[in-house]
Every structure is written in structure tokens, then in C-alpha cells.
Amino acid sequence: MKKLFSIEQQKTAVKLKEEKLKSIRQVMRIAHHHxxxxxxxxxxxxxxxxxxxxxxxxxxxxxxxxIKETAETMKLPGDIENPYNDEMFEI
Numbered sequence: 769m770k771k772l773f774s775i776e777q778q779k780t781a782v783k784l785k786e787e788k789l790k791s792i793r794q795v796m797r798i799a800h801h802h803x804x805x806x807x808x809x810x811x812x813x814x815x816x817x818x819x820x821x822x823x824x825x826x827x828x829x830x831x832x833x834x835i836k837e838t839a840e841t842m843k844l845p846g847d848i849e850n851p852y853n854d855e856m857f858e859i
């Protein structure tokens with residue numbers, strides 16, 4: 769048997785799904801930013817090796833910082849206790 773929902777319940781459900789989608793998009797944008805930054809640092813390492821045969825200390829420090837920042841940022845979504853909890857989203 770199919771449940772029937774009131775218009776208000778349906779509107780609330782739609783708003784909730786929209787808020788969840790916004791959150792997912794934001795997480796994806798942040799992840800994309802950090803992964804792109806890490807890729808750029810790796811490209812710099814490649815260029816320095818090709819041109820100089822070595823990698824500068826500054827580049828290694830920048831790469832290390834990018835790795836640490838990316839690792840910390842990528843852990844954040846995993847720290848959410850229950851991503852399916854509707855109460856975590858504002859409507």
C-alpha cells in the first residue's frame with residue numbers, strides 16, 4: 769500500500785533533498801579544489817625534475833603542505849556521524 773503525503777510533507781521532503789544536494793555539491797567542490805591543488809604541486813615536481821634534475825626544498829615543502837591539507841580535508845566527510853540524519857539539514 770502506498771503512503772499518501774500532504775502537500776506540506778512533500779514540500780518539506782523536496783526542500784530536504786535540495787539541502788542534501790547542496791551539501792554534496794559543496795563537499796565535491798572542496799574535494800576538487802584540494803585534489804587539483806595537489807595535482808598542480810605534483811606537476812611542479814615533474815617540471816623541476818625535467819629541467820633541473822632535482823626538486824627544490826620550497827617545492828617539496830609546498831607539496832608536503834598540500835598533501836597534509838588534502839588529507840585533512842578529505843577526512844572531514846568521514847567525520848560526520850550520520851550523513852543520512854535528516855535533522856542535520858536546515859529547511
